[in-house]
Amino acid sequence: MSATGSPALVPTRPRTGISATLAHAGTVVAGNPVTGFAFALLLGLMACAVLGPSLVPYDPLASDTAIALQAPTLAHPFGTDQLGRDILSRVVVAARLDLAIAVFSVALVFVAGGLAGIMAGFFGGWTDRIVGRLADTIMAFPLFVLAMGIVAALGNTVGNIVLATAIINFPLYARLARAEAAQRRNAGFVMAARLTGNTDLRIVLTCILPNILPLMMVQMSLTMGYAILNAAGLSFIGLGVRPPTPEWGIMVAEGAGFIVSGEWWIALFPGLALMLAVFCFNLIGDGLRDIVDPQRRT
Amino acid sequence: MTAIPLLAIRDLTVEFATRRGTVQAVRRVDVSVAKGETVGIVGESGSGKSVTSYAVMRILDRAGRIAGGAVDFSGIDLRAATERQMRDLRGREISMIFQNPRAALNPIRKVGHQIEDVLRQHAEAGSGDAKAKAIAALEQVKIARATERYHAYPFELSGGMCQRVVIALALACRPQLLIADEPTTGLDVTTQKAVMDLVTGLTRERGMATVLITHDLGLAATYCDRIVVMEQGRVVETAPATTIFRAPAHAYTRKLMQATPRPGVTLRDLLPEGAPAAPLERAKAAGTPLLAVSGLVKAYPKKAGLLTRKAAEAPFRAVDSLSFTVARGESVGLVGESGCGKSTTSTMVMRLLDPTEGSIVFAGEEIGRVPAARFARHRLRPKIQMVFQDPTESLNPRWTAARAIADPLLRFRTVTGSDAVRARCEELARLVGLPVDLLDRFPHQLSGGQKARVGIARAIAPAPDLVILDEPTAALDVSVQALVLNLLADLKQALGMSYLFVSHDLQVVRLLCDRVIVMRAGRIVEEGPTAAVLSAPQAEYTRALLAAIPRPPV
Numbered sequence: 085m086s087a088t089g090s091p092a093l094v095p096t097r098p099r100t101g102i103s104a105t106l107a108h109a110g111t112v113v114a115g116n117p118v119t120g121f122a123f124a125l126l127l128g129l130m131a132c133a134v135l136g137p138s139l140v141p142y143d144p145l146a147s148d149t150a151i152a153l154q155a156p157t158l159a160h161p162f163g164t165d166q167l168g169r170d171i172l173s174r175v176v177v178a179a180r181l182d183l184a185i186a187v188f189s190v191a192l193v194f195v196a197g198g199l200a201g202i203m204a205g206f207f208g209g210w211t212d213r214i215v216g217r218l219a220d221t222i223m224a225f226p227l228f229v230l231a232m233g234i235v236a237a238l239g240n241t242v243g244n245i246v247l248a249t250a251i252i253n254f255p256l257y258a259r260l261a262r263a264e265a266a267q268r269r270n271a272g273f274v275m276a277a278r279l280t281g282n283t284d285l286r287i288v289l290t291c292i293l294p295n296i297l298p299l300m301m302v303q304m305s306l307t308m309g310y311a312i313l314n315a316a317g318l319s320f321i322g323l324g325v326r327p328p329t330p331e332w333g334i335m336v337a338e339g340a341g342f343i344v345s346g347e348w349w350i351a352l353f354p355g356l357a358l359m360l361a362v363f364c365f366n367l368i369g370d371g372l373r374d375i376v377d378p379q380r381r382t
Numbered sequence: 383m384t385a386i387p388l389l390a391i392r393d394l395t396v397e398f399a400t401r402r403g404t405v406q407a408v409r410r411v412d413v414s415v416a417k418g419e420t421v422g423i424v425g426e427s428g429s430g431k432s433v434t435s436y437a438v439m440r441i442l443d444r445a446g447r448i449a450g451g452a453v454d455f456s457g458i459d460l461r462a463a464t465e466r467q468m469r470d471l472r473g474r475e476i477s478m479i480f481q482n483p484r485a486a487l488n489p490i491r492k493v494g495h496q497i498e499d500v501l502r503q504h505a506e507a508g509s510g511d512a513k514a515k516a517i518a519a520l521e522q523v524k525i526a527r528a529t530e531r532y533h534a535y536p537f538e539l540s541g542g543m544c545q546r547v548v549i550a551l552a553l554a555c556r557p558q559l560l561i562a563d564e565p566t567t568g569l570d571v572t573t574q575k576a577v578m579d580l581v582t583g584l585t586r587e588r589g590m591a592t593v594l595i596t597h598d599l600g601l602a603a604t605y606c607d608r609i610v611v612m613e614q615g616r617v618v619e620t621a622p623a624t625t626i627f628r629a630p631a632h633a634y635t636r637k638l639m640q641a642t643p644r645p646g647v648t649l650r651d652l653l654p655e656g657a658p659a660a661p662l663e664r665a666k667a668a669g670t671p672l673l674a675v676s677g678l679v680k681a682y683p684k685k686a687g688l689l690t691r692k693a694a695e696a697p698f699r700a701v702d703s704l705s706f707t708v709a710r711g712e713s714v715g716l717v718g719e720s721g722c723g724k725s726t727t728s729t730m731v732m733r734l735l736d737p738t739e740g741s742i743v744f745a746g747e748e749i750g751r752v753p754a755a756r757f758a759r760h761r762l763r764p765k766i767q768m769v770f771q772d773p774t775e776s777l778n779p780r781w782t783a784a785r786a787i788a789d790p791l792l793r794f795r796t797v798t799g800s801d802a803v804r805a806r807c808e809e810l811a812r813l814v815g816l817p818v819d820l821l822d823r824f825p826h827q828l829s830g831g832q833k834a835r836v837g838i839a840r841a842i843a844p845a846p847d848l849v850i851l852d853e854p855t856a857a858l859d860v861s862v863q864a865l866v867l868n869l870l871a872d873l874k875q876a877l878g879m880s881y882l883f884v885s886h887d888l889q890v891v892r893l894l895c896d897r898v899i900v901m902r903a904g905r906i907v908e909e910g911p912t913a914a915v916l917s918a919p920q921a922e923y924t925r926a927l928l929a930a931i932p933r934p935p936v
Binding site for chain 1: 401732734755758759763764766767768770771772775776777778779780789790793794837840841843844
């Protein structure tokens with residue numbers, strides 16, 4: 085009908101969904117090498133998480149007071165801590181626990197928050213009010229303090245860290261899913277699905293969910309970094325993971341006291357690992373956003 | 383025509399950098415506009431008509447680039463002008479009005495203030511006289527009670543009013559050239575007439591030149607002095623408006639003209655010459671009506687105020703005691719302007735919305751009492767289907783064409799087994815003229831016309847008795863519209879369905895419908911056989927609707 089700014093592009097050869105997405109992802113990565121770097125970093129982190137214990141040169145728990153508080157050397161590239169444990173080994177092994185907490189908490193909130201948000205947006209009315217107020221209530225608290233409270237109340241376990249991290253991220257997911265579902269609730273293709281005898285549940289599963297999934301994936305990646313930070317933060321203040329388990333947050337906490345006396349490496353290297361992980365997930369989130377954004381598909 | 387044109391576009395080429403290489407959206411285009419002249423640029427989507435105007439204004443997006451040619455505006459080379467010079471020219475010398483008036487206005491600023499902003503920006507007014515000048519500008523675009531409307535926000539005004547404000551903005555600094563890009567698309571036909579009369583009247587009064595960009599050849603021929611027809615980035619014909627309808631020179635112009643619905647032609651006349659088409663027979667409407675609607679009401683309670691909890695006023699009746707019937711094999715047109723309740727009516731008949739009062743009897747069964755939420759599993763659900771207005775929006779972006787067409791087959795279990803479903807999809811695709819190899823494409827890989835065909839195939843898949851057509855061609859180019867309308871007529875004849883055709887376009891309704899119902903403010907104004915209503919309208923409103931249709935000089 086009306087000509088917009090775009091020229092007449094004849095649809096070229098048809099491409100099926102996955103190969104088209106991959107080709108598009110390739111172009112995005114080529115256009116933005118930082119995204120490629122982030123994906124490489126992610127591979128590295130995952131290798132540490134999966135293969136960690138068999139990669140490292142020393143037992144992360146073995147202490148040897150004879151070599152305590154050594155600055156980085158060739159034998160111990162990241163130095164040793166106050167009990168003589170090799171920090172490199174501990175940092176690498178810790179990746180598994182930190183990533184596991186993040187992955188499980190994000191998966192949990194993705195399912196719970198995403199579904200609650202979709203229901204709220206699609207059905208509106210009371211469902212919307214209940215989910216909306218729930219999200220508002222959670223957002224009314226300082227989130228880290230809320231997470232502390234949940235872990236303190238439910239018990240000091242890794243499972244509860246996962247739960248607490250999921251709960252404080254709930255509003256982000258519920259609100260995003262709600263907004264996207266509400267936008268599509270009266271879309272033509274949803275009406276058409278009603279006409280062809282689809283029930284509400286089926287419409288949610290076939291018409292709403294697949295269309296907002298890409299956006300949710302971006303959100304997942306962005307909150308993953310935050311979840312890692314949150315888990316480490318809880319450990320830092322002594323909740324959740326307990327020593328001597330290698331975990332970045334505790335290691336930073338343990339090392340913090342030594343910085344004043346000049347042993348900077350104990351806190352620095354786990355801190356760097358933490359930073360890299362958060363950085364990696366945020367970059368991937370940005371990259372994913374470019375990949376799923378249809379506006380970028382010229 | 384004067385010797386020196388106000389705007390001269392010579393050999394203009396505009397390129398867009400895309401992933402598949404460079405695309406030339408505009409190729410060696412020549413257009414000249416003299417002082418006081420109104421030039422229409424006509425073409426279908428992708429013809430480059432808008433891009434040409436963006437190039438003149440130098441507001442191409444980042445991927446676009448003027449690759450060649452010259453643009454000269456009263457002696458200034460617009461291609462070489464600096465951005466600062468262009469900013470000064472835009473609004474003061476060259477103004478533009480866009481398609482969606484609401485998007486062109488700042489939603490949180492009073493319209494009067496927005497006009498003042500433009501006046502001050504170009505130093506046409508100081509702080510003392512800005513308000514008076516803004517009100518004068520509103521009065522000039524024939525906005526009643528301008529002093530009051532000065533304080534209105536865009537959302538408080540109707541679409542036509544907003545477009546008037548946009549025109550007031552565009553003309554506030556008395557520019558020499560006005561570029562109007564589809565200024566009336568999306569407006570009602572009576573509003574379209576008012577807006578176009580206003581634009582042509584004002585520009586004539588001020589001796590301004592106007593470029594009207596539109597897809598509607600009839601509109602351009604009615605209001606312009608000269609018409610430039612564009613196809614795929616090229617100018618194919620330039621001719622005075624008075625002769626273009628009588629003697630179109632280029633084949634594309636002829637095709638475009640032929641596809642435009644106009645008085646005195648039949649559905650088959652819209653098709654290009656040589657297209658195979660069997661003559662259409664008028665179906666005889668007989669027996670008990672397929673659909674009988676009586677006393678249908680949809681009332682919405684008025685929003686209660688913040689302090690007054692109870693709604694004091696009577697509820698707003700979007701549809702008010704409507705009664706009509708549709709016989710088997712008949713097509714009935716439901717015509718009216720936006721807000722007349724025609725879409726609410728069709729949504730209720732479709733059983734996607736519950737009526738407040740009244741009955742809907744379909745195939746002898748009262749279905750108005752079945753809650754819309756439960757109708758999805760109703761026995762009669764397959765028998766009432768719909769073709770939606772926007773073919774893009776009505777297809778799930780994650781489904782291929784085949785999956786979309788198969789959906790009703792799978793849900794209603796009319797066909798079982800994946801091979802049988804696939805076979806039926808291919809049969810339906812052939813029926814609606816969709817190449818079978820396109821079935822595995824996703825909506826974004828299909829053109830507008832192909833998407834419309836997918837939507838039609840989906841609607842006829844469960845073998846419905848009644849199909850509701852909600853402006854099925856409003857989002858399509860005229861040549862595609864001609865094909866789709868003919869397809870709908872063929873399908874109706876082949877499958878014996880009834881149509882309820884919801885539209886604002888009387889010309890289109892005339893082509894497809896046996897009977898027409900004219901609605902206004904939720905009520906029926908006039909009803910009768912299409913030919914009778916259109917040739918001898920009884921109601922004042924129908925006459926006004928008919929009078930507002932652009933009449934190109936033939």
